Amino acid sequence: MSTTASVTPELSNEEIFRYSRHLILPEVGLEGQKKLKRARVLLVGVGGLGSPAALYLAAAGVGTLGLVDFDVVDATNLQRQVLHGTSAIGKRKLDSARERIEDLNPNVKVEAHETPLTSRNALEIIGTYDLVVDGTDNFQTRYLVNDACVLLGKPNVYGSIYRFEGQASVFATAEAPCYRCLFREPPPPGLVPSCAEGGVLGVLPGIIGTIQTTEALKLILGIGESLAGRLLLVDALRMNFRTLNLRKDPECPACGTHEIKELIDYEEFCGVRQAAAADAAAQSAVPEITPAQLAARIARGDDFDLIDVREPHEWDIARIPGARLIPLGTVVEALPTLDSARDIVVHCKVGGRSAKAVQQLQASGFRKVWNLAGGITRWSDDVDPSVPKY
Amino acid sequence: MAVTLFLPTVLARLADSGTLRSEGDTVGEVVENIAGRYPDLAPRLRDEKGDPYAFVTFYLNDEDIRFTGSFRSPVKDGDELTIVPAIAGG
Numbered sequence: 001m002s003t004t005a006s007v008t009p010e011l012s013n014e015e016i017f018r019y020s021r022h023l024i025l026p027e028v029g030l031e032g033q034k035k036l037k038r039a040r041v042l043l044v045g046v047g048g049l050g051s052p053a054a055l056y057l058a059a060a061g062v063g064t065l066g067l068v069d070f071d072v073v074d075a076t077n078l079q080r081q082v083l084h085g086t087s088a089i090g091k092r093k094l095d096s097a098r099e100r101i102e103d104l105n106p107n108v109k110v111e112a113h114e115t116p117l118t119s120r121n122a123l124e125i126i127g128t129y130d131l132v133v134d135g136t137d138n139f140q141t142r143y144l145v146n147d148a149c150v151l152l153g154k155p156n157v158y159g160s161i162y163r164f165e166g167q168a169s170v171f172a173t174a175e176a177p178c179y180r181c182l183f184r185e186p187p188p189p190g191l192v193p194s195c196a197e198g199g200v201l202g203v204l205p206g207i208i209g210t211i212q213t214t215e216a217l218k219l220i221l222g223i224g225e226s227l228a229g230r231l232l233l234v235d236a237l238r239m240n241f242r243t244l245n246l247r248k249d250p251e252c253p254a255c256g257t258h259e260i261k262e263l264i265d266y267e268e269f270c271g272v273r274q275a276a277a278a279d280a281a282a283q284s285a286v287p288e289i290t291p292a293q294l295a296a297r298i299a300r301g302d303d304f305d306l307i308d309v310r311e312p313h314e315w316d317i318a319r320i321p322g323a324r325l326i327p328l329g330t331v332v333e334a335l336p337t338l339d340s341a342r343d344i345v346v347h348c349k350v351g352g353r354s355a356k357a358v359q360q361l362q363a364s365g366f367r368k369v370w371n372l373a374g375g376i377t378r379w380s381d382d383v384d385p386s387v388p389k390y
Numbered sequence: 391m392a393v394t395l396f397l398p399t400v401l402a403r404l405a406d407s408g409t410l411r412s413e414g415d416t417v418g419e420v421v422e423n424i425a426g427r428y429p430d431l432a433p434r435l436r437d438e439k440g441d442p443y444a445f446v447t448f449y450l451n452d453e454d455i456r457f458t459g460s461f462r463s464p465v466k467d468g469d470e471l472t473i474v475p476a477i478a479g480g
Contacts, residue, residue, distance in 0.1 A: 049480045137480040162477040163399050183476040185444035192400065195479040205480070233474065237399070244449045244472065247457050 009037045009063065015107055019061050032221045033061060037107070039220045042066040042129040044117055044145055046097045048195070048205030049135030049159050049212060051083035056213040057133075058101045058108045062220070065101065066111040066129055069093045076390075080202035117141055119263035122148040131155040131219055133212050137194060139186035140266035146171060146179035147263055150254045155228075157216050159208040162192070164201050166208035166234040169227045169246060170215050172255065176228035181249040181256070189275035204236055279352065286358040289345055289370040291382040297345075298322065304343035309357045310376075314349065318388045320379055328353045331360050340366045347372035347379070349390075391465050393420045396472045397431075404431040412471075417450060418461030420471060435473070436461075445476040 011019070011033060022028040022036075039062050043050045046069045057065055073081075073088040073096050088096035094112040101110050113125055117136075126132055126148050134145045134156055142160070149156035149172040156171040158179060171178045211232065218224045230243045253259045267273045289297075297304065308315060308323040315325045326334045328348070338344065344366065348354040351374050358371045372379065380387040395410040402408035405428045414420035418440070425432035436442055441461070448455045449472040455463045465471070 045480050047480055135480045137478060139476065139478045142478055159480070160477050161479040165398055165400075165477070167474070167477065182447060182474075183445050186478075187443070187445040187476055192475065192477060198400075198479075200479055231474070233472075235399075242472075243452075244474070245452050245454070247454055249456070 036061045037063040040064040040129045042132045044068045045135035048080045049209040051081045052209035053213045058105045064109045068113045133157045140270040144266045157212045159212040164237045168211045168232040173228045177246045177248040178255040180254045181252045186270045283355045286371045288373045291379040295383045307346045343368045350375040393469045417463045447474045
């Protein structure tokens with residue numbers, strides 16, 4: 001692939017020594033290392049996938065790394081986002097990333113874009129780079145990155161993860177299919193849980209992120225056979241790697257018919273706004289009780305039932321004393337064991353699943369049912385900090 | 391025809407296992423056989439009309455069935471059907 005800068009950079013003696021294990025690889029050599037130095041790579045997201053990608057691209061001597069992120073380092077990130085350390089908790093991810101990258105390889109220029117990637121800024125930001133590594137965590141940004149890369153003709157090195165499984169490919173090179181050729185439309189919001197909801201094995205983004213990095217380096221160096229036109233499926237539990245053939249869809253609106261001539265409203269396309277409004281309406285429609293009010297009822301010795309609709313593995317982590325576990329999926333079969341004459345308070349982790357449970361109970365004729373606002377998480381914040389948050 | 395079906399973990403919890411045996415002459419028949427045995431899994435495999443979703447891709451051996459006749463694609467003994475759902479974690 002051709003890189004945007006035309007001047008061939010020279011390597012200093014320090015760089016020649018640093019990159020010696022690359023330079024003695026005939027497939028890389030001095031010319032390859034100069035290509036890496038000349039290259040401009042954009043990482044969209046410096047979280048699970050972006051962490052190993054940033055580290056290995058910087059270590060490899062990629063000259064300019066653009067980073068797009070607007071998040072702050074949280075303790076729950078550290079189980080997998082190896083770019084950030086404990087001392088970075090509360091810092092902007094871009095600041096933490098810049099410090100780590102500059103320490104790893106001061107020859108790398110870091111360009112920080114502290115903004116969500118949107119339809120308004122994506123073409124401008126992506127346009128100045130040679131290729132994109134997609135490490136985002138939501139469907140709307142994935143379709144946005146895809147369409148922007150197709151419109152600009154920039155390779156999109158794709159990876160995504162869920163629990164123990166990952167996918168990787170290279171989209172939008174001259175001959176390759178794009179993300180829309182694989183998945184024409186996103187699933188409706190809420191159908192596929194996020195890593196925050198479903199969990200992810202911490203090392204999995206390490207596997208997939210380093211595969212993306214390998215593909216990015218191969219594209220820059222112009223060596224090997226890329227994943228363009230193939231989809232790699234990784235199953236870490238079975239330790240099974242499999243590639244499937246990806247075909248360019250002649251009816252693909254992005255790279256087939258080219259009916260997508262400009263970036264669209266991706267939140268609308270993915271149904272995100274509509275789903276958020278529906279969730280808010282559903283939650284506000286059910287009667288609520290705050291953790292402080294619930295604590296007062298418990299302290300008064302009121303007679304009521306407290307139902308926890310989370311899953312058993314969440315119950316093992318933390319629980320509110322006196323609660324009874326009835327996972328959301330089993331509420332209907334548990335109905336005969338519940339007494340509609342008694343007051344019932346329902347809770348989950350943050351209040352979404354319990355709102356659904358309250359609605360199910362109301363639909364079955366229960367009238368005295370309340371949802372615990374903010375769930376066990378807010379209970380820990382407002383009432384009992386000894387209850388761990390997760 | 392006896393076909394082996396591979397489910398991703400996100401769907402395997404709705405069946406007994408991530409690897410299932412099924413029967414049929416076409417991909418659609420193989421999927422309906424599974425849908426009949428696992429009612430919770432059924433709506434995640436195909437829509438109410440019995441058609442595939444745009445966000446779940448079926449691979450018969452190494453090929454995307456949308457290019458070989460979708461659910462009408464014929465299957466033979468020993469074929470492998472892999473279900474690839476859209477995931478977005480990063």
